Amino acid sequence: QKEVEQDPGPLSVPEGAIVSLNCTYSNSAFQYFMWYRQYSRKGPELLMYTYSSGNKEDGRFTAQVDKSSKYISLFIRDSQPSDSATYLCAIPRETGFQKLVFGTGTRLLVSP
Amino acid sequence: NAGVTQTPKFRVLKTGQSMTLLCAQDMNHEYMYWYRQDPGMGLRLIHYSVGEGTTAKGEVPDGYNVSRLKKQNFLLGLESAAPSQTSVYFCASSYPRDRRSGANVLTFGAGSRLTVL
Numbered sequence: 748q749k750e751v752e753q754d755p756g757p758l759s760v761p762e763g764a765i766v767s768l769n770c771t772y773s774n775s776a777f778q779y780f781m782w783y784r785q786y787s788r789k790g791p792e793l794l795m796y797t798y799s800s801g802n803k804e805d806g807r808f809t810a811q812v813d814k815s816s817k818y819i820s821l822f823i824r825d826s827q828p829s830d831s832a833t834y835l836c837a838i839p840r841e842t843g844f845q846k847l848v849f850g851t852g853t854r855l856l857v858s859p
Numbered sequence: 860n861a862g863v864t865q866t867p868k869f870r871v872l873k874t875g876q877s878m879t880l881l882c883a884q885d886m887n888h889e890y891m892y893w894y895r896q897d898p899g900m901g902l903r904l905i906h907y908s909v910g911e912g913t914t915a916k917g918e919v920p921d922g923y924n925v926s927r928l929k930k931q932n933f934l935l936g937l938e939s940a941a942p943s944q945t946s947v948y949f950c951a952s953s954y955p956r957d958r959r960s961g962a963n964v965l966t967f968g969a970g971s972r973l974t975v976l
Contacts, residue, residue, distance in 0.1 A: 755899065779962055790863070790949050790967030791902070835901070839963060846917070847963065851901035 753850030770836035863968035882950030
């Protein structure tokens with residue numbers, strides 16, 4: 748079983764839709780969780796991070812963690828064509844030097 | 860403020876040739892990393908460095924060497940390129956902990972696309 752699993756998509760939605768992107772993970776010791784966004788032919792950039800369980804909201808984006816199910820989600824409200832990108836979840840594998848484990852990424856396409 | 864700069868952006872090599880990818884950061888970050896990104900595999904850590912003069916192996920280090928002679932630069936070398944090393948290579952840098960979140964927040968370069976024939 749991979750440490751972090753993510754549906755590769757692509758996920759195609761119309762503009763204005765609510766998008767749900769998800770990752771599952773296997774190591775219950777993980778304490779915080781990140782989402783990176785990667786536009787085509789660019790490097791990933793940090794979108795959001797959240798600790799432990801619960802929700803964190805930033806504008807149209809909400810990150811949600813369910814540690815009991817080992818499941819993390821990223822919701823995008825009122826999706827825009829500019830949200831079209833690949834979204835990668837990232838989780839630090841260990842304390843101390845925190846090597847990040849990345850999901851394979853979900854490609855999102857938002858059509859006008 | 861350029862962030863993380865990678866050179867070259869594109870390169871085509873023949874099997875057995877050698878080359879070096881250069882990464883430079885101007886954020887005074889302690890940590891630097893080299894990842895490769897392949898379809899269906901995600902980002903995989905090749906080598907990393909926690910400070911000038913230090914390097915360590917990541918998940919997929921075989922066939923690569925690195926050096927960090929200066930804090931701002933991190934070089935990735937391929938001594939004898941193989942077709943399996945065809946990939947997009949990303950350099951990243953970070954502080955040990957982000958001052959606000961305490962997390963390890965990476966800043967990535969734009970990538971270097973390498974094709975080995």
